[in-house]
């Protein structure tokens with residue numbers, strides 16, 4: 001059985017789709033018809049009780065969520081493909097560190113912009129949630145920017161799925177000028193022969 005990816009165009013599953021293509025893995029893709037920044041249909045709970053994409057069904061039929069965990073899993077399952085460094089190495093430790101850092105501090109912060117009502121019970125407090133989250137995401141991206149000194153990618157010269165993930169998250173931050181190294185990393189992902197076409201299907205010329 002092949003993998004099965006559930007996603008919504010323009011969502012985090014972009015990075016999972018690129019990982020599957022880098023792995024040359026057979027997969028079926030279901031793109032949920034649902035507008036960006038809205039809730040997925042109630043019926044999607046049958047696939048994922050948390051009602052979010054991406055969801056990856058593994059070849060044995062088990063189900064995975066959480067983009068960073070999926071990317072780590074795919075990299076470990078396809079060590080001969082250019083997804084990430086060999087498990088057990090210091091480079092792999094950094095790979096996992098930054099994937100989780102980005103997931104917790106950037107992805108989750110960005111979600112506070114479309115869904116502020118999930119993070120305060122004060123109906124008048126939505127702008128405050130958005131502003132504080134935007135500031136915190138900016139701080140987190142600053143840490144990533146500093147870590148990119150050896151660049152152009154997070155682990156050096158070679159792109160891996162960590163870079164694909166960061167490039168995708170960076171789209172949603174309004175301030176590009178403060179992050180020249182992240183901008184260069186994003187350009188590298190957009191220009192990649194495998195990631196580029198997937199990028200354009202999801203994000204056009206952004």
Ligand SMILES: N[C@@H](CCC(=O)N[C@@H](CS)C(=O)NCC(=O)O)C(=O)O
Pocket residue numbers: 010011012013038039040051052053054065066067068103107111
């Ligand atoms: N923690 C999840 C977050 C996934 C997520 O937030 N997905 C968004 C699309 S980018 C979504 O499904 N939003 C619909 C909702 O939260 O109701 C992950 O890392 O994969």
